[in-house]
């Protein structure tokens with residue numbers, strides 16, 4: 592019985608989407624070049640990926656100027672887009688954003704390459720300020736791995752949801768605490784991601800959708816609709 596349901600859900604949501612992935616050099620903690628990431632995801636049968644390179648004070652300070660940081664950040668995205676063409680992989684622009692106010696990370700979707708300078712300037716102001724800066728744009732802010740050590744739960748009013756399942760093997764995500772918090776706060780969107788940094792982690796946690804999200808706008812639509820499933824390893828989870 593369960594097997595039949597599982598098969599039905601898999602058929603219903605055939606598209607595999609990685610919501611959390613990094614490349615170097617924009618994320619120096621990653622060992623993926625654009626080419627290897629595109630190749631690896633395609634081999635895993637993944638149809639779309641949100642590239643969510645780190646964007647915050649630590650990474651900004653690795654560069655001599657704002658311009659140099661933004662140039663590298665954009666260049667990683669463009670390189671992945673280019674590499675992905677060979678593999679029929681859709682690349683969606685995302686960021687993993689950290690503000691000066693604390694060590695929290697946020698997956699942000701719906702911002703564009705042309706917004707990078709504005710985002711850079713908003714890092715100092717914190718999450719509440721960032722919400723105001725982008726109040727007129729349809730962006731999605733999901734707190735990433737909210738219970739990693741050193742992080743605190745953000746004000747739920749400022750969030751669209753949270754990445755409750757984070758499958759990066761390097762940290763303990765304390766998933767049980769995140770899951771409870773998300774329930775208590777009734778966070779509208781629950782997602783998961785592989786937080787992919789190195790070959791071998793691909794496909795650990797995927798979003799399963801009915802149709803391929805061609806851009807951030809359609810991905811946001813799917814997430815807001817709740818019409819998706821999550822895949823953790825070979826298991827299907829309904830959010």
Ligand SMILES: [Zn+2]
Nearest residue numbers: 613618620621
């Ligand atoms: Zn990283």
Ligand SMILES: [Zn+2]
Nearest residue numbers: 611613687786
């Ligand atoms: Zn990450």
